[in-house]
Amino acid sequence: MNVIELKDIIKTYDMGGAEEVHALRGVSVTIAKNEYVAIMGPSGSGKSTLMNIIGCLDTPTSGLYQFNGVNVSEMDDNDLAKVRNKEIGFVFQTFNLLPRSDALHNVELPLIYGGFGAGERKQRALETLTHVGLGDRVHHKPNELSGGQRQRVAVARALVTRPSIILADEPTGNLDTKTGEEIMGLFEELHHQGNTIILVTHEADIAEHAHRVVRLRDGLVETDEPVRKRKAVAASVS
Amino acid sequence: MHILTEFKEGMLISLRSIRANKMRSVLTTLGIVIGIVSVTLMATAIEGVDRAFARSAAAFGTDVLYIQRFPWVSNEDWSLIRNRHRIEVEYAAKIERQVKLSDAVAPVAFTRRRTTYGNLSMEDAFVSGTTHMYMNAAGVTMADGRFFTAEESNGGRPVCVIGANVSETLFPREDPLGKTVRVAGFPYTVIGVFEKQGGLFGVFTSDNRVFVPLFSFQSHFGGRRDVTIQVRVADVKQMDDAKIELEGIMRKIRRIAPGKQNDFNINQQELLTQTFAPISLVIASIGLFITGLSLFVGGIGIMNIMFVSVSERTKEIGIRKAIGAPRRSILMQFLIEAAALCLFGGVIGLAIAFPLSLIVNQVLPTAMPISVVAISIIISLVVGLISGFLPAYRAAKMDPVEALRYE
Secondary structure, eight states: EEEEEEEEEEEEEEEEEOOOEEEEEEEEEEEETTTTEEEEEOOOOHHHHHHHHHHTTSOOSEEEEEEEEETTTTTTTHHHHHHHHHEEEEOTTTTTTTSOOOOHHHHHHHHHHOOOOHHHHHHHHHHHHHTTTTTOOOOOOOGGSSSSHHHHHHHHHHHOOOOOOEESSSTTTOOOOHHHHHHHHHHHHHHHTTOOEEEEEOOOHTTSSEEEEEEEETEEEEEEEEEOOHHHHHHHHO | OOHHHHHHHHHHHHHHHHHHHHHHHHHHHHHHHHHHHHHHHHHHHHHHHHHHHHHHHHHTTTTTTEEEEESSSOSSSSHHTTTTTOTHHHHHHHHHHOSSEEEEEEEEEEEEEEETTTTEEEEEEEEEOOOOOHHHHOOOOOOOOOOOHHHHHTTTTTTTEHHHHHHHHHOOSSSOOOOEEETEEEEEEEEEEEEEOTTTTTGSSSEEEEEHHHHHHHHOOSSSOOOEEEEEOOOOGGGHHHHHHHHHHHHHHTTOOSOOSSSSEEHHHHHHHHHHHHHHHHHHHHHHHHHHHHHHHHHHHHHHHHHHHHHHHHHHHHHHHHHTOOOOHHHHHHHHHHHHHHHHHHHHHHHHHHHHHOOOOOOOSSOHHHHHHHHHHHHHHHHHHHHHHHHHHHTTTOOHHHHHOOO
């Protein structure tokens, strides 16, 4: 079953006057349940725009976007917020945790907007934090945690609503290589547990963790293929 | 349930944010504090003036009609009424014979004379000549002693009853009863003291007066002078009928042809209250408007700081939106923050205004009305909601992509 179906997605930004920027010029991508897909491309290729549209943070200028069979391309603000809350778990490059809240409250946040009661919220947040290996850090504030730990909190926040997809935007961009590898290991594990993961990155060695890579260039899909063997990628990089 | 959860989260966020910016919050709140203090104190003072007036007007008695040459309050051209004939003492007896709806009639003549006791004196004390019926025809009570009897009154005995202020001035440390005061040199023995009436119309109340029998008054200070005839209506519910009856009797006495204007006035306490009410309303409106301006300025301060708060937390708004906060939640979060700031200011304002109102109470008979407390709490909440709305609305309709990109 397909979670995401994008058909001829066009996104044009009106920069005022007659000037227009064509960020996406007709992108069609389909992502099935439990896939692990990397979206790659140099800056300006439109991958951020695509991620925003997949993540329901933005709507396409034209084209059809079906999420779990539901057309979300013409949804209004509040319905999109609902989809983001229930179906999408975001992991950002800069973690984007609330600085004044502890890990537990950060993870509870989506459940608050999802309307869960205090008891269930706390229980699920604790479970999820334990699941990402932070069961002993629940009352630490972000500034009391290392980069890797912060990203784990962010992953827990993404997971806690049991979303249909996890959308990670350069999740290792602010981490050192070792910690980055650990986070990628965590994604691998989540994928094995049945989660659908979409990874947006410009780093080839991060993208190779995925099982399929969609390459964008100038607002169009350049290639869309399964990941080659690890060694082959490593060879081509070096 | 859903709303309640979001509301709790909103409270939590706003308290946390207020605590994180203590200095800023206190300074911002100061505007509301000052606004609430001035509005509540103004309301308290207005209440005090109203109460002082009501109390003063009560001294005239709700059931007493005053037949007089001139009206207490009037828009009439003075030149039309200045040549009216005086009200004669004899009218009182005629009225008393004919009247049915009133049960006490007392003529009262006035003059101002120097009144002394020993070395103490009261220049220009109000000296009133009246009959024993005065006690029944006025809203006064005795503090000590008694009023003069019919015999003393009719016989023109040299006795007097003094008001509270006269007693305090001439007898600061003595019991006035039985003592002899001199009114313009004539000796009068004090047989009674009135209870203090107080109020805004001090000179018109019994407080500054020396009451002597009318016959003594006439022989000592002159017989032919304008008097007031005080009439007490038997049943307050029949005030209007009693007034019409009196008017008829007076027109007969004065021989006024049908169709001609009255050349006298029947005054009553209601006239004062009716005149005062619109004045009081104007004073209250202007006072509250001016002090309300300070609250308005306080509200602008809150709005300003909320705009700062919103733009400072653009990133946070982006995060919340990304993980599914609907517009409503963001709007509520900032509205709660603004309302909490104002409510905080309102409570502090009340805490400051309350002791100050006790000081006002020294001058005016007032206390901060409980309604003012409730209203100022509500007003500060409303000010918060109004001044928080624009910033909160701006936050609510932020584009999540833009907001997330904000550093």
